[in-house]
Amino acid sequence: MIILMKLGATDAEIQAVADAIRQRGVDPLILPGEDRAAIGIPAALTNDQKMDLEAELGAMSQVSKVTQTSRPYKLASREFHPDDTIVQVGPVTIGAGHFVVMGGPCSIESFDQFDEAARVVKEAGATILRGGAFKPRTSPYAFQGLAEDGLKILKDVGSAYGLVTVTEVMSPDMVSLVSRFADILQIGARSMQNFPLLIEAGKSMKPVFLKRGPSASIDEFLLAAEYVLSQGNPNVMLCERGVMPLDRGYTRNTLDISAVPVLKEHSHLPVIVDPSHGTGVARYVLPMARAALVAGADGVMVEMHPNPKKALSDGSQALTPDQFKSLMQNLQSLQTITTRASG
Amino acid sequence: MIILMKLGATDAEIQAVADAIRQRGVDPLILPGEDRAAIGIPAALTNDQKMDLEAELGAMSQVSKVTQTSRPYKLASREFHPDDTIVQVGPVTIGAGHFVVMGGPCSIESFDQFDEAARVVKEAGATILRGGAFKPRTSPYAFQGLAEDGLKILKDVGSAYGLVTVTEVMSPDMVSLVSRFADILQIGARSMQNFPLLIEAGKSMKPVFLKRGPSASIDEFLLAAEYVLSQGNPNVMLCERGVMPLDRGYTRNTLDISAVPVLKEHSHLPVIVDPSHGTGVARYVLPMARAALVAGADGVMVEMHPNPKKALSDGSQALTPDQFKSLMQNLQSLQTITTRASG
Amino acid sequence: MIILMKLGATDAEIQAVADAIRQRGVDPLILPGEDRAAIGIPAALTNDQKMDLEAELGAMSQVSKVTQTSRPYKLASREFHPDDTIVQVGPVTIGAGHFVVMGGPCSIESFDQFDEAARVVKEAGATILRGGAFKPRTSPYAFQGLAEDGLKILKDVGSAYGLVTVTEVMSPDMVSLVSRFADILQIGARSMQNFPLLIEAGKSMKPVFLKRGPSASIDEFLLAAEYVLSQGNPNVMLCERGVMPLDRGYTRNTLDISAVPVLKEHSHLPVIVDPSHGTGVARYVLPMARAALVAGADGVMVEMHPNPKKALSDGSQALTPDQFKSLMQNLQSLQTITTRASG
């Protein structure tokens, strides 16, 4: 922590800051500064001490700025865990460059619709099947999902095709239910800071697929992961799915591809990109999935519907089965090649 | 709903859109358009029909843009409910110009701290007491609140001073617990789109104090209120508490004062402003509370701590007891005056 | 400047940073740090040295973060100039609590239209007349202003009514022309970082009315003012006119009222608010002008048109003459009162 004083702070005011630090058992370092003094804290404080000290400093009128010099997350940080985390879900390996594709419809609408989707996912060579049973919808009047009936379809269809399954869980009291039916728990973008849910998902020890909130900073995103990790659950995957757009007239969000190298540098967790929500437009899914791959992502999540025109949600961003197969082929050849190219 | 075709769409392509509309039992109106055709739907569709139709249109390559012509919320809309909603909580009337002040610390830290805060709130003339028992914190390592012990303190202290109480509830399974101890349920900014929580708060029939998410549009905010209202609970208050800032170097958020006249125009629900979270800086709380009042807000929520230097959370934005009393006096004289001025 | 090292930086790597600092003739202070080292620079560097050093550090792989501890602006800073700047333009005093109203149409459309506008401004008791002769328009197909003919009308009408005039200048080669006709040079929001224009406006020594760019941080805004001030021209007024909105469906921009206390604290320059562009909606102008006043602004700029329905630009945000007179009365009584209230 570095405390910058205002210009013209007196010696007594500087000493008041130094004293507040000394009360926590640490010797401050006073830097006379360019036009004003700065005071450094050259030893570890506990989080409680930090919070406490920050409040005390915030109320001192001659303190200009308090800067945290260390990143706020630990367990999610690559500094403390240099090797890539690999999340193993049944036969599927996620992370450390094992590029995976998660495919399927936004919502599970019926057994037949989901069975058909799974068949396409399997044939195309993808290994993870997605589908929503509980749907977070901006409007209370929109289709809200099949709930537990949907979970049963998810489990049955996943087993039938030998696909790993992922579905969203929206509240802490549903974690145990969803855990019985799905292989991976998805925490949606709107739930990224639903802390009771993060804690419950952490306790479940199930693999967690955590989506970045639409206005979440990198620090906030990694701290959300930290909530899960701090429960002793190391199986967290990070998903970039688009941030607040400047212009909603062309895409639903702005897919932040640069978050891929940023997250890979600062965290050891696998990074997946969702170009379907990230753009909201089916015809931009392929170029953005390609971009994610070459930028270093560990996988993509792609919406595909047997008949997008008849989808009960997000039809305009879902690929058709043929488009999905073509995307899989395109990514496979790009992957082979770029592995060679960057080798 | 208005569907705009791409330039050069053929008659057959325009007819395909018209046919999709006719299948829903409605006659389309085709507008030949400036450089291209537009197609209007001059009759009511159900929400399911709309969603369904939108998906079908989204997959037609010659459709350029689909525009919703009506606002997506109904129960929250002033168009359908022209009179101001008044939320009555015990002796306190909120809405329709009855300006209220909600004061108290960010967190309930101990009986003594909270009792002292309540005494100040009461003496200063405010009528609603705030204090967090369950705290949503960005980091899992920060103080998380006293939980149920905090709720008991809230209820005891509120009763002792005859103050109405408000506290945050973070998950649907906690709604019944919190409802037993608090007069008003607060839904925090990060929970604005926690739909299971909104539904449960709606079912509880308790007054709900709903904070706007930091990147929520006005439509998303009013649709979140709609979730509560659609459960039959009419007692919803809207709280503007700052949106994503351009520059975190000076304020924690950008307090959107213009949301006050916008919300008052488009909704009948009471609008409260939180200048404490909205700025994150104690010395900006007074000017922004004044701004909220003259812009037409129905009240403000202000953080005050008996000793901000020792606060366990958000100390840098809390007022001291003296500052709080001074704010109350300032707002009271401004209110008397502006009532006269605008009268 | 504070340099934070990465976790696990070796002593040699820390010494490399220290050496780079010593080469600039300054002794570094090494802070052993919590989990990692930080290095402070306790003496003044020139701007060239800083830039130079920052580039060198940026290329060292074990440097995690370089933090500037001092604010980047000097001449615009209240720290270096504690007293409020007062800009005197003819008989009109701006700053230090002398609340001014600048009124008039977006564009000067004809002598008659502008003469009528000036009459209203004068009768209502405002002292500064605005009107655009050169209009920056997003589309090349929109009305671009009357150019030099408009400037002549501005000067003639301003003189006739004894009003101070303000109009926008869009490029450095037009500064001398516009200076001959107008009392105050307006630099528009889109030109806030048009550095050649800022320099030329600085050299002109005319009062400069500088609008904040729609995505400009406070630092960027004050550095733009610094460009003008650094030419020796102390007559700069800052104008908050709304930043990028989250939701364009209700207001054109988000008027950042909290920028008023922030700018007043960190700078000595007068702060004016433009609620017309800030909201884009005539019926929100009054509440936001009131909010600006009570938050501490030194004035407002308000668009008024003799006949908004016939305006060639921005008609939907212009007040009618009657609305403008009513706004003047409202602000005058609010001002009298709040001066008393805060006294």
Add this chain to the structure above:
Amino acid sequence: MIILMKLGATDAEIQAVADAIRQRGVDPLILPGEDRAAIGIPAALTNDQKMDLEAELGAMSQVSKVTQTSRPYKLASREFHPDDTIVQVGPVTIGAGHFVVMGGPCSIESFDQFDEAARVVKEAGATILRGGAFKPRTSPYAFQGLAEDGLKILKDVGSAYGLVTVTEVMSPDMVSLVSRFADILQIGARSMQNFPLLIEAGKSMKPVFLKRGPSASIDEFLLAAEYVLSQGNPNVMLCERGVMPLDRGYTRNTLDISAVPVLKEHSHLPVIVDPSHGTGVARYVLPMARAALVAGADGVMVEMHPNPKKALSDGSQALTPDQFKSLMQNLQSLQTITTRASG
């Protein structure tokens, strides 16, 4: 244009809108609507008529929303110009899939520095040489460039190595000067809405390299291009260089890779990506350049400095010569491959 009435608008109020349209010589189409009426205009209005009408409607209290149904740009639109524009600059072909790399330092600092940079660019196989002579800097105290001396170095070095040159022009009065020395005129991000500059660059008929402003929507960006095109100059290249970031702690901007497919769909102009400014971090330049290529960009602009540690500006984002050569090889193999893969 579609006009949506408020709920409860009377027949007389609807007729008032219809009359306003009829006064422009066009027959309105009235759609009875779901809960309210909408009125369509099925024929072309001139831009003046549109603006005029919009102002008139904006002042009618029962008009709820006015929606433009057509995109505001014409010359930049692919709808009006379906084939890709190819910009030919000397021997270099830009657009329609001819992937180009523009390399060089942020600033031209000396003949030797720039000559060395050019040698590296040439050897690595890139064809366009960049370097700034006039530098827009946020602070007036930062290095401002060598001005005309820099232009001479640019021209001499470019000729010596047979490289096409690009450099920024910051004001309209400098267009003719810069045009004499450089092959391509760069309009910087901060100048994207410097309309007098756009017009002058348009008149010059030189190829224009137009950078997107940090908060510019797609429409605003294409309208800026429209300013240049409307002067009769068809040689415009669009450059995505990053938009306002959510989190400045990791990258300088958020590089909007999805703008590539969006711009390629809606415009015929070449699209170049600048991963150097887009991220501000040298080690993210390669992954983002790769992402740009596979997303369909026509080229990248990359900063490279013979000695980034000694750069006078933007050193932390510049590649070293070795990194630049490696990037060129990487992109060349990726390009060969993806051409095959997508073929």
